[in-house]
Amino acid sequence: MQKLSRLAGVSARTLRYYDEIGLLKPARINSSGYRIYGRKEVDTLQQILFYREFGIPLDEIKKILDAPDYNKAKALKEHREKLISKRQQLDLLIKNVEKTIAETEGRLTMTDKEKFEGFKKQLIQENEEKYGKEIREKYGEEAVKRSNEKFMNMTKDQYEQFCKLGEELMETLKRAFATGDPAGEEAQKAADLHRRWLTFTWPSYSEEAHAGLAQMYVDDERFTQYYDKDQPGLAKFLRDAVFIYTGKNKQQ
Amino acid sequence: MQKLSRLAGVSARTLRYYDEIGLLKPARINSSGYRIYGRKEVDTLQQILFYREFGIPLDEIKKILDAPDYNKAKALKEHREKLISKRQQLDLLIKNVEKTIAETEGRLTMTDKEKFEGFKKQLIQENEEKYGKEIREKYGEEAVKRSNEKFMNMTKDQYEQFCKLGEELMETLKRAFATGDPAGEEAQKAADLHRRWLTFTWPSYSEEAHAGLAQMYVDDERFTQYYDKDQPGLAKFLRDAVFIYTGKNKQQ
DNA sequence: GTTAAACCTTTACGTTGCGTCAATGTCAAT
DNA sequence: ATTGACATTGACGCAACGTAAAGGTTTAAC
Structure with a gap:
């Protein structure tokens, strides 16, 4: 029973x-x-x-x-041997995996160490300086830590995609700005690119956070400066587009 | 293909x-x-x-x-984590098994330490003194070492069985001696008991070794003394019985 | 007394990574 | 035509159960 x-x-x-x-x-x-x-x-x-x-x-x-007691003790000892040899195998596996990881990372970081690794660190620092405080306040210490971790763990391939996406965003955004319509097709495509760009460094995506960051682009002059450097008003335009994209239609 | x-x-x-x-x-x-x-x-x-x-x-x-390269690296890292946690589990298992082994041995050796452990050592020494040299010469250093190891690793239960078997052997042998027939039923039973008694301390059994030892009982006076102490001629009788038992019918 | 909830039964498939038949078909060489 | 090497699918087996499915039993509540 x-x-x-x-x-x-x-x-x-x-x-x-x-x-x-x-x-x-x-x-x-x-x-x-x-x-x-x-x-x-x-x-x-x-x-x-x-x-x-x-x-x-x-x-x-x-x-x-x-079996009698003495065989029980013997069985335990034999079993211990098996366990130990299993552990040795595991150790070997772990060693190999680690060697492989080290090699892969070596390839990734050594290939163009200064260019990639240097850029990365610089960008993180910028990221920290620019948005760190704000994000920290809004979403907590943990979120920032996770974001930086994610960025640090990016591979060269990812980093290149990330850069390419950033460039594409800028181009699309400028074309959209020329139309003057933040709800238009181009502007919404830019907002979507911006979301994809963000998810590279953000541990998780939410419409609120996205909209919040877009607003920050307008409020924080260091941001505004970056987006407006070629086209004044671009930061505001991006914010409007993102608000529409996220459904936060200006009512905040 | x-x-x-x-x-x-x-x-x-x-x-x-x-x-x-x-x-x-x-x-x-x-x-x-x-x-x-x-x-x-x-x-x-x-x-x-x-x-x-x-x-x-x-x-x-x-x-x-x-999956893209960066996910491959990630997968490897994740796998490494799994392996490591597996190893931790194994370590825990091994620790527990070892603890248990130590406990069992503790119980065995502590229960009646002097009586059992003391006896054991004494018996080994006697064993060594008595037959050590002979066996060493005949079957090599290794055999003696293995025999002693086996004896040291005996549990209390085994030791008790071993003693009981020894007593039974003596009783049966004396009864057989009274019949005077080393090929008789009782004598052969004694020879069989002797074989079982031996396998407690011998790493492996062979008819040659058994017969050889029986001959030693006659040749070595320390042995003869032990078997003949109550009944003179008992050693010889045992040898004859064992020779028949092992098929070495005196033609050696 | 009936009925539902809780508990029991057997049967059998799913899990992982193949090894190992078994029964049968195909290809190349003799 | 035959033989041997190689191919195919299909199936069971392995360890230690989890997880239904389909149905019988007991117990408690109404």
């Missing part, structure tokens, strides 16, 4: 399985086919679980159970 | 399985249903094997294969 299963913390299925493989037979079976377990079976089950915790396969447990 | 399987060192079954799960589809299938693999597939297989060596499950490899 399930008293036993709950008592020992194993599933009923497990008991049935142990019965099936002959590891733990019930004391008797009543008229309606129910398995009835007695005190002795409880003890046996405890022993089974005891050995199972060590990861000893069930068929070996079966042997151990009806 | 099997060119590929041999080339890459995997079985044909493996290739079929990889096809089945969609991990590596052949380039095409010819008119009679044969799988044809091309250059590209060879490369892919190499990659698969590369990741497989790290113990990465096949469905993850599948994901990794059609």
Whole structure:
């Protein structure tokens, strides 16, 4: 019965399985086919679980159970050997994986170390200086940390995509600005590119955060300066487009 | 085809399985249903094997294969984490097993330390003094070492059995001696008990060694003394019984 | 007394990565 | 035509259960 299963913390299925493989037979079976377990079976089950915790396969447990004590000790020692050799294999695997990781990173960072790695750090610092405080205040220390982590872990490929996306954004944005319509097709495409650009460095995307950042582009002059340097009004235009894109239609 | 399987060192079954799960589809299938693999597939297989060596499950490899490079590196790192946590679990298991082993041994040696452990050591010394040299000469240093090791590793239960068997042997031997017939039922029973008694401390049993030892009982006075102390002639009688038991019927 | 909830049963498929038959078909060489 | 090497699909097996499915039993509530 399930008293036993709950008592020992194993599933009923497990008991049935142990019965099936002959590891733990019930004391008797009543008229309606129910398995009835007695005190002795409880003890046996405890022993089974005891050995199972060590990861000893069930068929070996079966042997151990009806073996004298000295064989039990021997079995434990043998099992220890198996575990140890397993760990050695694991160690080897880990070593190899780490070597491979190191190599891949070596390829990525060594290829054009100054250009890529230098740029990266610089950009992070800029990122930190520019938006860090704001984002920190708005979304907490954790978010910034995760964002920087994500950026630090970017590979060269990702970084190149990121840059390309930034350029594309700028081009699209300028074309959209020429139309003058922040709800227009081009402007919305720019807003979408901006979202994709963001998700490269942001750990998670939300419309609120996106809209909030867009507003910051207008409020923070360092931002405004960056977007307006060629086309005055570009920051405001991007904000409007993003507001529409995110559904935050200016009512904030 | 099997060119590929041999080339890459995997079985044909493996290739079929990889096809089945969609991990590596052949380039095409010819008119009679044969799988044809091309250059590209060879490369892919190499990659698969590369990741497989790290113990990465096949469905993850599948994901990794059609993912960009930066995700491959990420996957490796994630896998490393898994391996490390696996190793931690293993370490825990090993620690527990070792603790248990230590406890069991503690119980065995502490229970009646002087009585059992003292006896054991004394017996080993006696054993060494008495037969050590002879056995060493006859069967080599290794055999003695293994024998002593086996004895040292005996548990209390085993030791008790060993003693009981020794007593039973003596009783049976004396009864057999009274019949005067070394080929008789009682004498052969004694010889068999002697064999069982030996296998407690001998790493392996052979009829030659058994017969050799029985002869030693007669040749070495320390042995003779032990067996003859109650019944003069007992050592000789045991030797004769063992010779018959082992089939070495005196012709040596 | 009926009915539902809780518990039991057997049967059987799914999991992972192939190994290992079995039964049968195809290709190249003798 | 035959033989041997190689191919195919299909199926079971492995460890230790989880997870239904389909149905019988017990117990408690109404």
